[in-house]
Amino acid sequence: MKTGVIDVGGGFRGIYATGILDYCQDNALTFNLGIGISAGSANLASFISRQRGRNYVFYTEYAFRKQYASLRNFIFKKSYIDMDYVYGTLSDHDGENPLDYEAMAENPMEFCIIATDAETGKPHYFFKKDLSQDSYDPFKASSSIPFVCKPYPIGGKLYYDGALGDPVPVKKAFELGCDKVVLILTKPADKPREVGNDEKLADRIQKKYPLAAEQFRLRAEHYNNGVALARSYAQHGKLLILSPEDTFGVDTLHKDKASLNKLYESGIRDGEKIKEFLKA
Numbered sequence: 001m002k003t004g005v006i007d008v009g010g011g012f013r014g015i016y017a018t019g020i021l022d023y024c025q026d027n028a029l030t031f032n033l034g035i036g037i038s039a040g041s042a043n044l045a046s047f048i049s050r051q052r053g054r055n056y057v058f059y060t061e062y063a064f065r066k067q068y069a070s071l072r073n074f075i076f077k078k079s080y081i082d083m084d085y086v087y088g089t090l091s092d093h094d095g096e097n098p099l100d101y102e103a104m105a106e107n108p109m110e111f112c113i114i115a116t117d118a119e120t121g122k123p124h125y126f127f128k129k130d131l132s133q134d135s136y137d138p139f140k141a142s143s144s145i146p147f148v149c150k151p152y153p154i155g156g157k158l159y160y161d162g163a164l165g166d167p168v169p170v171k172k173a174f175e176l177g178c179d180k181v182v183l184i185l186t187k188p189a190d191k192p193r194e195v196g197n198d199e200k201l202a203d204r205i206q207k208k209y210p211l212a213a214e215q216f217r218l219r220a221e222h223y224n225n226g227v228a229l230a231r232s233y234a235q236h237g238k239l240l241i242l243s244p245e246d247t248f249g250v251d252t253l254h255k256d257k258a259s260l261n262k263l264y265e266s267g268i269r270d271g272e273k274i275k276e277f278l279k280a
Helices: 011-026 039-048 054-060 071-077 083-089 101-106 137-142 170-175 198-205 210-217 219-235 257-270 273-279
Strands: 003-007 033-037 110-117 123-127 152-154 157-161 180-184 239-242
Touching: 003 011, 003 039, 003 170, 011 039, 011 054, 011 180, 011 257, 011 273, 033 039, 033 170, 039 054, 039 101, 039 110, 039 137, 054 257, 083 137, 110 137, 110 210, 123 137, 137 152, 137 157, 170 180, 170 219, 180 273, 198 210, 210 219, 219 239, 239 273
Parallel strands: 003 033, 003 180, 033 110, 180 239
Antiparallel strands: 110 123, 110 157, 152 157
């Protein structure tokens, strides 16, 4: 049986998934495939490299640094989050908290990272073969929220956050051969995603990237359709949806340490549901 785990990301709400994945490591729960979007790709990288607790430090310590996320970054680097700082300065082999690339590469678990082509608005699926020591560009691309961050270049193409192209990649997981899938959402599953600021941010990139802007406007619809598809698989015992009952005020770019810890602990607790699901 091939098992998969999907981490859809969600900015700083991704600490919920970190709790779930740390629980899995504590209890020797493994998967054959991981699919990550945005912060979810970083969470899964540390999971695959078996660096339990690594991502917790990123959310609760590094994320409060101005070099990580700040208005200064936005003004001078055109990107609120400095992807090169997060996935380079901190994560390279000589960084403050290096990703164990060798362990990640040697782990037989498959890894798919989703970004969105800024020119076409279509999802692009990167895999472990697209990563190398100190070269983690797919993570940077997958995490580049339109307007908040500039699109990230890879191989002559520009990419935005994977949530535009394929926000809930349940279909992709089964296409890649999974028999059972754990889907980690970072919003309560019973609350449909609303358009919110999507329209305003889409307007900001409309001129340069009209097709990506169109996908941005449809993101809520695509997300809700993806969750509906997940529910249908769940009814047949093929998928488990994990989501927080409360995000404690944590949002994509809003955080405080007490709330982050509450969300992390709720992830630890919810991780226990995976044991029975994988046994069945």
